Amino acid sequence: MPTTATDTLVAGILQGRRLSEDEALHLLERADLPDLALAATAVRDRHNDPARVSYVIDRNVNYTDVCNVYCTFCAFYHKPGDTRGYVLTKAQLKQKAEETKALGGTGFLLQGGVNPDLPWDYYLDLVRYLNHDLGIWVHGFSPVEIQMMAKLSGQSLGKTIADLRDAGLGSIPGGGAEILVDRIRKKIAPLKGGREKWLEVMEAAHEAGVKTTGTMMFGITETMAERVDHLRVLREQQDRALARGNGGGYTAFAAWPFQSGHTVWEGKVPKPTDAEYLRTIAVARIYLDNFAHIQSSWVTMGRKTGQVALHYGCDDMGSLMLEENVVSAAGTCYSVNNDEMNRMIRAAGYEPWQRDNVYGPVGV
Numbered sequence: 001m002p003t004t005a006t007d008t009l010v011a012g013i014l015q016g017r018r019l020s021e022d023e024a025l026h027l028l029e030r031a032d033l034p035d036l037a038l039a040a041t042a043v044r045d046r047h048n049d050p051a052r053v054s055y056v057i058d059r060n061v062n063y064t065d066v067c068n069v070y071c072t073f074c075a076f077y078h079k080p081g082d083t084r085g086y087v088l089t090k091a092q093l094k095q096k097a098e099e100t101k102a103l104g105g106t107g108f109l110l111q112g113g114v115n116p117d118l119p120w121d122y123y124l125d126l127v128r129y130l131n132h133d134l135g136i137w138v139h140g141f142s143p144v145e146i147q148m149m150a151k152l153s154g155q156s157l158g159k160t161i162a163d164l165r166d167a168g169l170g171s172i173p174g175g176g177a178e179i180l181v182d183r184i185r186k187k188i189a190p191l192k193g194g195r196e197k198w199l200e201v202m203e204a205a206h207e208a209g210v211k212t213t214g215t216m217m218f219g220i221t222e223t224m225a226e227r228v229d230h231l232r233v234l235r236e237q238q239d240r241a242l243a244r245g246n247g248g249g250y251t252a253f254a255a256w257p258f259q260s261g262h263t264v265w266e267g268k269v270p271k272p273t274d275a276e277y278l279r280t281i282a283v284a285r286i287y288l289d290n291f292a293h294i295q296s297s298w299v300t301m302g303r304k305t306g307q308v309a310l311h312y313g314c315d316d317m318g319s320l321m322l323e324e325n326v327v328s329a330a331g332t333c334y335s336v337n338n339d340e341m342n343r344m345i346r347a348a349g350y351e352p353w354q355r356d357n358v359y360g361p362v363g364v
């Protein structure tokens with residue numbers, strides 16, 4: 001049988017060879033799904049116990065929905081001055097923390113809109129309250145929020161992140177990456193800033209020894225080459241973080257398709273198919289060879305596809321999604337309880353284990 005370019009690439013991946021961008025693009029556009037599953041699983045198993053799949057019990061808490069960034073794909077925010085906008089009270093935060101802990105949960109994925117009415121001290125007080133008073137791990141604030149906080153505090157990004165960390169911030173989620181290509185960012189979120197703005201927050205966090213996650217929201221008019229370019233800048237940044245060896249860097253990567261419901265994009269961009277999702281996540285697993293963990297996006301793709309993704313390089317099912325406002329505002333939201341999560345993982349052929357927000361064991 002003749003050897004194809006894909007066969008050669010897969011053989012190299014199985015031997016631990018790093019992919020170039022052209023090779024990743026080739027796989028994304030041309031490889032057969034079984035080849036991708038084989039290669040992605042090999043890379044997954046290099047970083048993880050092949051028998052196990054992790055998940056976290058935490059809660060998405062959006063402390064405010066007031067936002068002045070007006071991303072065209074967002075169905076969640078209210079404009080400043082709109083009386084429907086909210087900021088959660090401490091009593092509401094406390095109730096959410098108690099509910100989370102009662103279910104065996106450990107943390108909050110804490111994100112807001114970019115609310116111009118909140119002062120710098122509000123954020124320090126918020127993380128202090130959640131972490132020190134309520135005992136919640138705060139996986140908090142996307143780069144656009146941290147950029148705003150740096151302006152509010154009049155400090156560098158590094159000092160802003162260090163202050164947040166000292167107040168109780170545990171780790172930083174990679175929300176708002178969308179596609180890290182300025183042509184796309186200008187089109188979908190012109191006020192959010194170019195990719196350098198997102199990357200400089202992550203670099204400052206890694207330099208400060210803080211762990212973060214990397215994300216990609218795809219299927220919003222980007223080309224396949226632009227998808228690979230997004231992965232390239234993440235891999236380069238992770239190489240730098242690992243070389244520093246100070247504990248900072250990406251713990252995991254998650255990708256999900258754009259949800260267009262209730263946004264100006266509704267009906268204008270097709271939702272990526274299950275097969276396209278699996279191709280994308282598998283190539284991400286293979287290309288991001290310096291990332292330990294890849295999350296399955298069962299929340300947007302549904303349980304079945306989420307389970308299948310575990311055979312395309314994913315080793316983690318993410319959160320139970322005790323609360324999810326942003327994706328559900330766009331019309332898509334799945335959630336499960338702990339038993340269902342365990343069943344879902346076992347039915348896919350793996351042993352479930354609960355992790356914390358930085359992929360450590362719970363209660364140790």
Ligand code: SF4
Pocket residue numbers: 067068069070071074075076077112113114144189
């Ligand atoms: S995605 Fe985030 S930054 Fe953009 S409008 Fe929505 S809440 Fe604001």
